[in-house]
Amino acid sequence: MSEDGGLRAESAEEIQEHREELLEQAVAEPAEAGSPGDHLLLAKELVAGYVPGVNILNGCTLTLTEGEVVAIIGPNGAGKSTLIKTVFGLIPVREGELTLRGASIKGLPAHGLVERGVGYVPQTRNVFPSLTIEENLQMGAYLRPKAFAERFAVVAELFPLLGGRRKAKAGSLSGGERQMVAMGRALMMDPSVLLLDEPTAGLSPIYQEEVFQRVKQVNEAGVSVIMVEQNARRCLQICDRGYVLDQGRNAYTGTGAELLNDPNVIELYLGTLAKA
Numbered sequence: 001m002s003e004d005g006g007l008r009a010e011s012a013e014e015i016q017e018h019r020e021e022l023l024e025q026a027v028a029e030p031a032e033a034g035s036p037g038d039h040l041l042l043a044k045e046l047v048a049g050y051v052p053g054v055n056i057l058n059g060c061t062l063t064l065t066e067g068e069v070v071a072i073i074g075p076n077g078a079g080k081s082t083l084i085k086t087v088f089g090l091i092p093v094r095e096g097e098l099t100l101r102g103a104s105i106k107g108l109p110a111h112g113l114v115e116r117g118v119g120y121v122p123q124t125r126n127v128f129p130s131l132t133i134e135e136n137l138q139m140g141a142y143l144r145p146k147a148f149a150e151r152f153a154v155v156a157e158l159f160p161l162l163g164g165r166r167k168a169k170a171g172s173l174s175g176g177e178r179q180m181v182a183m184g185r186a187l188m189m190d191p192s193v194l195l196l197d198e199p200t201a202g203l204s205p206i207y208q209e210e211v212f213q214r215v216k217q218v219n220e221a222g223v224s225v226i227m228v229e230q231n232a233r234r235c236l237q238i239c240d241r242g243y244v245l246d247q248g249r250n251a252y253t254g255t256g257a258e259l260l261n262d263p264n265v266i267e268l269y270l271g272t273l274a275k276a
């Protein structure tokens with residue numbers, strides 16, 4: 001045992017064996033989903049993938065209750081982005097259920113999700129660099145152009161940068177500022193659910209913190225959030241609940257505090273083994 005009470009594995013092989021052992025124990029207790037009517041959004045036992053015959057998600061379950069911030073964390077290649085893309089209709093569901101307010105959204109294309117109040121911010125290439133901030137936000141309001149001025153005022157209140165520099169080209173902004181534009185654009189349709197794919201990826205620690213604070217603010221303004229994050233520790237501190245995915249399956253689920261204090265989660269995903 002190590003000083004913090006966790007098991008210490010010695011060689012790379014032992015680490016891998018130990019990791020597999022813990023993972024097998026974890027996935028043996030699948031996440032509870034309840035019924036569709038219990039949740040704002042429910043993804044139940046989803047199977048999905050890109051190439052025919054190869055599944056990346058192997059039965060993932062995730063729920064979102066009104067008012068929550070839910071985190072999806074896990075190692076590289078675990079299927080986190082695939083899960084969020086599948087929820088947003090960008091990847092077809094092969095098996096499983098997908099509901100919004102109890103009604104099936106399985107098979108709906110992404111614009112159908114936007115019409116039903118779901119916004120999505122992809123991880124990369126999430127702004128139009130040759131357009132101004134204002135034009136980027138107009139693109140976000142394409143389904144309700146008449147509501148532009150009203151929504152712009154609301155979004156600029158949440159992200160003051162967007163109002164202050166509305167004529168600046170998005171391509172001239174820093175990575176952190178672009179992330180604000182991308183989130184602002186997704187909020188132009190007044191969504192009730194916002195899906196964020198690694199919003200802090202590639203940002204300096206100061207901008208990462210700003211993104212986390214903005215996500216909290218957006219949530220306090222009434223938007224329920226599902227966010228995939230690579231900065232697992234910080235994300236678990238600000239979220240209500242989290243899911244740890246591993247190899248396309250649910251490994252651990254709990255409140256942010258429970259996951260941050262779970263010895264197996266610490267060892268596998270937040271501590272030394274995470275870097276092994």
Ligand SMILES: Nc1ncnc2c1ncn2[C@@H]1O[C@H](COP(=O)(O)OP(=O)(O)OP(=O)(O)O)[C@@H](O)[C@H]1O
Binds near residue numbers: 083
């Ligand atoms: N467009 C694609 N076509 C085929 N395979 C893909 C595609 N996108 C991702 N994959 C594969 O799906 C698996 C899961 O990728 P995904 O991006 O969902 O992982 P992730 O958990 O988000 O990891 P990361 O933190 O590295 O982004 C990986 O093995 C990846 O190579």
